[in-house]
Amino acid sequence: MTALLDIDQLRTFIAIAETGSFTRAAEMVFKTQSAVSMQMKRLEERVGKAIFERDGRSSRLTEDGEKLLDYARRIVKLNMDAIGAFADTELTGRVRLGVPDDYADRYLPDIMTRFSQANPRVEVTIVCEPTPMLVERIQAGDLDLAIITHVEHKGPAEFVRYERLLWVTSSLHSIQNEATLPLALGRASCCWRQVAVERLEAQNRPYRVLYSSWNSTAVGAMVLAGLAVSxxxxxxxxxxxxxxxxxxxxxxxxxxxxxxxxxxxEQTSLADALAALIVQSLDNLAGHAEAAE
Known part of the structure; x- marks a missing residue:
């Protein structure tokens, strides 16, 4: 075998092995399920062996997959160690990052693990607030970076990721069948709330916003309790x-x-390093463009 193993494919492979699911792994590495499947197809082509077998709804490693997993973990760790060891200068200081709480829950574990491994002496201050408040903090100079819902009039943000916006309800309840649809949404200025209301009104569908919060955990709790659609x-x-x-x-x-x-x-090398990692971690624009063709 002469082909080199791809680090990004190995990271995805480890995520699948740890979750037992292509779907959950896709969430962990911030890729679409189809992109994950394509990565694993190419990884199997590189090693020349089948590394997964289906076990009901889960994906189980073959014997060759188990063998590869040990190497994959060591290769990914060694890659991070090498990057840190050969950095021209070790970054120190503090960087301030703003992120809405729902994005923090999904994106920060991977981003901060990788950033901290590469920059162990850097202090990261994280502020969790809704997009409008983060925009104001950036404008006031209180933050170095902010991950936000991209809205054109909010400022010159770098567009880094697409995600489908979905209607969701509880899988154990049928609140979506109510004559007047109960909703749990963000505050009135939330762009997701605005588009949801516009689509319902275009259908002439009766609705009422029963729960309104900037906190995604609170909104999600209302959905899971079967009290509202979001x-x-x-x-x-x-x-x-x-x-x-x-x-x-x-x-x-x-x-x-x-x-x-x-x-x-206030551009700093710390902010540049964290920004580059955020873009690398969240970017799925190429995959979205291919799917749209």
Whole structure:
């Protein structure tokens, strides 16, 4: 075998092995399920062996897959160690990152693990607030970077990720069949709330917003309790939730765009390093463009 193993494919492979699911692994590495499947097909072609076998709804490693997993973990760790060891200078200091709480839950574990391994002496201050407040903090110079829902009029954000926006309800309840649809959404200025209301009104469908919060955990709790329907990006759909579509009488929603906003007045090498890692971790634009063709 002469082909080199791809680090990104190995990271995805490890995620599948640890979760037992292509779907859950896709959420961990911030890729679509089809992109994950393609990565694993190419990895199997590289090693010349089957590394997965189906076990009901789960994906189980073959004997060759188990052998590869040990090497994969060592290769990924060694890659991170090598990057840190040969850095021209060791970064130190503090960087301030803003992120909405729902994005923090989904994206930060992977981003911060990788950043901390490469920059162990850097202090990261994380502020969890909704996009409008993070934009104000960037403008005031209180943050170096912010991961935000990309809205054109909010400022010159770097567009880094697409996600499907979905209607969700409890998988154990049928609240979506109520004559007047109960909703759990963000505050009135939330762009997801605005598009949800516009689509319902275009259908002349009666609704009422029963629960309104900036906190995604609180909104998700209302959905899981069977008290309301909400709108969430694809990666935020949790076990116990069911996606609603046209067959259920719910209109399609536009894609959710995620952006990275920078404080250009105070550019630092720390902020640049963290920004580069965020873009690398979240980027799925090529995959989205291919799917749209």
């Amino acid at each position: 709108v969430l990006p694809e990666s935020a759909v949790r076990p116990g939730m069911r996606v609603l579509g046209p067959i259920d009488g719910f209109p399609p929603l536009p894609s959710c765009k995620i952006g990275l906003l920078r404080n250009w007045r």
